[in-house]
Amino acid sequence: MKNECLNCACVMRSMQSLKNCQLEQLENNHAVVQFRKGDSIIKQGMFSTNVVFLKSGLVKIHITGPYHEQIVRLAKAPTYLGLPTTIGDKINQYSVTAVQDSEVCFIDLNIFKRVLEENKDFSSYIILELCKSELESYRRCASRTQKQTRGNLADVLIDLSENVFESDEFVLPISQSDIGNLVDASRESVNRLLSELMNDGIIRMEGRKIEILNKNSLQLISQNG
Amino acid sequence: MKNECLNCACVMRSMQSLKNCQLEQLENNHAVVQFRKGDSIIKQGMFSTNVVFLKSGLVKIHITGPYHEQIVRLAKAPTYLGLPTTIGDKINQYSVTAVQDSEVCFIDLNIFKRVLEENKDFSSYIILELCKSELESYRRCASRTQKQTRGNLADVLIDLSENVFESDEFVLPISQSDIGNLVDASRESVNRLLSELMNDGIIRMEGRKIEILNKNSLQLISQNG
DNA sequence: AATATTTTGTGATATGTATCACTTTTTCGA
DNA sequence: TCGAAAAAGTGATACATATCACAAAATATT
Incomplete structure (x- = not known):
């Protein structure tokens, strides 16, 4: 001791x-x-x-x-x-x-x-x-309060990547419904927006494992909603 | 000095x-x-x-x-x-x-x-x-973030009355558009909601002079949106 | 006092997101 | 390892509130 x-x-x-x-x-x-x-x-x-x-x-x-x-x-x-x-x-x-x-x-x-x-x-x-x-x-x-969900979600992903895990690839530490709670949105909205990010090729997701493929786009989304 | x-x-x-x-x-x-x-x-x-x-x-x-x-x-x-x-x-x-x-x-x-x-x-x-x-x-x-505008607006009125002016009657120190800003709403919404409060007999307004007629109702609105 | 500027009031319309309802998948505990 | 519970996925619908567009009123400004 x-x-x-x-x-x-x-x-x-x-x-x-x-x-x-x-x-x-x-x-x-x-x-x-x-x-x-x-x-x-x-x-x-x-x-x-x-x-x-x-x-x-x-x-x-x-x-x-x-x-x-x-x-x-x-x-x-x-x-x-x-x-x-x-x-x-x-x-x-x-x-x-x-x-x-x-x-x-x-x-x-x-x-x-x-x-x-x-x-x-x-x-x-x-x-x-x-x-x-x-x-x-x-x-x-x-x-x-000012950004809409899309922008806040992007922020969370960027924060996790840059500050928490310091990597473009990481495992989401919280559920989608917790993410929703963190960005003042419903679990369903978060889910839809994540799908959208996948379809747009900005992230890749397998279960809770996330890889950020296009951080630039993510930052644009963070800025412009 | x-x-x-x-x-x-x-x-x-x-x-x-x-x-x-x-x-x-x-x-x-x-x-x-x-x-x-x-x-x-x-x-x-x-x-x-x-x-x-x-x-x-x-x-x-x-x-x-x-x-x-x-x-x-x-x-x-x-x-x-x-x-x-x-x-x-x-x-x-x-x-x-x-x-x-x-x-x-x-x-x-x-x-x-x-x-x-x-x-x-x-x-x-x-x-x-x-x-x-x-x-x-x-x-x-x-x-x-959790309350909707009606509840936040009620909170502002209660706060002004109880903490700032310590009276049921006071002059709004900021414009409706500032109030909107403070409760994350548009100026128009604030205006409409204030009218509603007047029509419901919960407040009285003359210009920026406000009198709270029914603080109870206002507190209910604060709680229940 | 006259004019410019800001603030307020109010309808019509658009929209982002919540909510509901249900299915599928994943995770966890006995 | 099997069953239950939690989490994730997705469509249809509802709704609070933003936005736009003006008009009226109130406040500054010269």
């Missing part, structure tokens, strides 16, 4: 500034847990007493909307999960569920807050992360 | 913890500016070197989307404006425009950051604010 934190991406970025005693505090107050695909990591409505850091894997962040559950975004390791929902409110304001097997580190909230207070650089780093993520959420929301 | 900051809501919440020397730093590095209705306070794409605090007035926060400018939300004083866009990126990632005459305090970003680093309570407070605002933006986006 000793020095586990030292090598964890959780502290890596601010490591140079974390003192040994602070590292030790983290060492003694964290727990690493394995989650299987489909497992719930953070559940909206429950008390949150831990900061959650995704060490490996892929998750979806989702929130209960006025009519139905809605996927806000996918998040891949390494990243903090639910920083806002943990610090901003005692009760989780959204849920996080593994969409691939994941490894998660739970850090006691009080310890985390103490380290945050004791370490300027660390708190600066967290503030910066929070700011960026809020900006990102504004952008995402604007896209989602 | 001396002690101006002491009475400003900007520091009020963390005042007990701001040391005199920190207050003095703020005193010497801020500027209060008046804005008229329609004036641009923060402009997307420009360098940001100041933290902006809205002392009085009402503003709209808007962002350039893929197709058109979109209003993210209204914000009323007292509140920080563009904390994420100032700290998260050197270039403003969204715009802020006064929709009513407003008084704004600009604080040098470096000074602000220094105070942030020197003062635990202040940085805790800012972190908390950022977290809450991100949660809020998730919620808002989910509502916006």
